[in-house]
Structure formats: structure tokens, C-alpha cells
Amino acid sequence: MEQEILEAAEKMVREGGYNAFSFRSIAKEVGIKSSSVHYHFPTKADLGAAVARYYTDKFLNHLGIPEELIQNKKDPIKIYIQAFKNALIKDKRMCLCGMLGAEIDGLPSEVAVETKAFFERNIEWLTTAYTLKDGKKNARAKAIQTLALLQGGMIMSNVLSDIKVFDEAVLYIGNI
Amino acid sequence: MEQEILEAAEKMVREGGYNAFSFRSIAKEVGIKSSSVHYHFPTKADLGAAVARYYTDKFLNHLGIPEELIQNKKDPIKIYIQAFKNALIKDKRMCLCGMLGAEIDGLPSEVAVETKAFFERNIEWLTTAYTLKDGKKNARAKAIQTLALLQGGMIMSNVLSDIKVFDEAVLYIGNI
DNA sequence: GTCTATAATTTGATAGAC
């Protein structure tokens, strides 16, 4: 049941941010009562932090490890970009931590901490990928640029309802 | 009074998004009652749309016109980047339309329309600037990349509480 | 673990006096 709650919360947060889900809306979605949701996650901040953590783990697990990707003759950066594009096209949703990141100043501290962890862990992943690809020099700066372009491109593409905007935004990543 | 209300709303939205302001919180901030706020802006969607419009106009007015900037030997792209950095450092706040953009799927349509207009008008401004700078070719793609990097860089810099992250993110704009 | 019931608060919105 925990996982069903987290999945429901993820869906809602990715549509409208931290205020887009309530204990009642989640209860309805998974077919229990709101007090039962409280049983699993006592406060909204608990649930918000759990879903941010859940999303981060799922996202990074799905990506795989840069070292192994390269061993299998795959370009980790391309894989990474495709993961974001899939979120936008297949899920028709934004990046959960992009949404929470935008409103971080208004979030309970537990949720903010997990949101921050998403960005730190993703920068680390990308820094490793760039280091393996073309050396340690500027690897972290490249990681930051890539993630910023993806987050910003995702938002703009969604706002303008035009997937081509995402493609144009990330075009440059090839030159980073 | 309209303007005081808009300024108060702007401050709150830029801190936590569309749900970060209420008629009561704004009333308190400007020293009137919530029913008086309703007198100026009947619904929350009205006020949300008005503040998005107000912010967009103010932001673009402050920038000036690309043609004139170039005539005065100024680099419009540098001016544009600096405007975002000022918002982050001086105001210690995010871009209002970046926040609303992230949660656009959950916004009332009137607010979504004005948020979209911010991005369209800014892309137009940047496209003009890039066209004047180095020709029509790819000017719009460059505009989209620049705005995406700035929005994404702003979010990441705020999440990680590190202005250097913003600087590293936008470093690449020089090569666009 | 899930339920009913309910408390306490906040919110968007309106009616009507001044």
C-alpha cells in the first residue's frame, strides 16, 4: 500500500507541485480513507519527503551506472537526455524534483532536503559520466549545465505545449 | 492600491508559487481586509493573471529594447543574463513565471495564458537580440536555449543555495 | 490496517452597511 500511495502522490506532484495533492485526493485514488493514509505517512511533510526520495531512487535506478553504460557501448549523456524526454512524452508529466525545486522556499524542510538530494545525486551522476567521457576538467560544470538545460527545457516545452521546444533546448548539450 | 496588491502577490508567488498567496495574506501585507482585495480582483484567477502580466511587463520594460541596447554599445544577451542574476541576488527571489511555468498544468486557464505569454515574449526578445548579434540563422533556437538555461540554472542555484551554480550554468551561454 | 467521526484551521467568495 505504501507504494501505491507514493505512486499516486508522485503523479499529482508532477502535475501541480506540492499543493496539488491532499490526503483525501490520494485516499480516493488508491481506494482507502484519508486517515489510513495518515497511518502510513503521519504528516504531509513525511509523505512529501518520501515521494521525493522514492522518485529520486527510481529515476537513478532506471538510468543505470555510467561506467556500465559505457562498457555496453552506450552514451550515458544520451541515455540521460532520453530519460527526461520520456518523462515528458510517455508520462506526459514534469520532473517531480523540478517542480519541488521551483517552489523549494515554501516547502517543509524535510521535503526540501530530499529535493536537494535529487539535484546533488544527479549532478554527481552526470559529473561521473562527463569525466569518463572526456576527462575531469569542467566535468561538474558540464553536469550543471546539462541538468539546468533539461529542467528549463522541460518547463518551457510544457508551458508552450511544444515538444520541439525541448528538442531545441537540449540540442546544445551535444556541444557541451 | 492595485499596484500594492500586485507587488505583494508578486513577492509571495516568487517565494512559493501560485498557492503561496491568499486573499487574507495579501490583505494583511498591504493593510486592508480580504474583501477589499476582492473588490480590486474579484477572483484568485483574476489576481494571478494580473500579477503574471504585471511581472512580464515590468521585466521587459526594465530590459529595454535590443536595437537600442546595441546602439548604445551594450550586449543585450549580457544585459538579459544580468537581469536574471539580479532577480536571484538582489530580490533573493525566483522568476515569477518560472515558478508558474513549473506548475502550469494545475493553474486556472487565465493564469496559464499569461504565463505562456511571458515565455513567448521573452523568446521573441532574445530572438531579436541574437538576430541582431549574429544573423537570423538559429536565432530562435539560441533564444530557447538561453532562457531554458537561465530558468533551470535559477532553480538549481536556489535549491543548492549556491550562486556559483547559476554562474556555471550560464557560462555556456557565451558559446551559444 | 482500515474505518467513522470530528476537531481546528484556512481558504475563496459574497452580502450589505458606511
Next chain:
DNA sequence: GTCTATCAAATTATAGAC
């Protein structure tokens, strides 16, 4: 244009039965 008063709904959260 601002106020008091109030409504209806939604929200987070808890107590206690099963």
C-alpha cells in the same frame, strides 16, 4: 473603496472502534 460578518468547502490531523 473599505469594512464587518458570514458561508461553504477543503485541508491537515487525531481519537477511538473494529
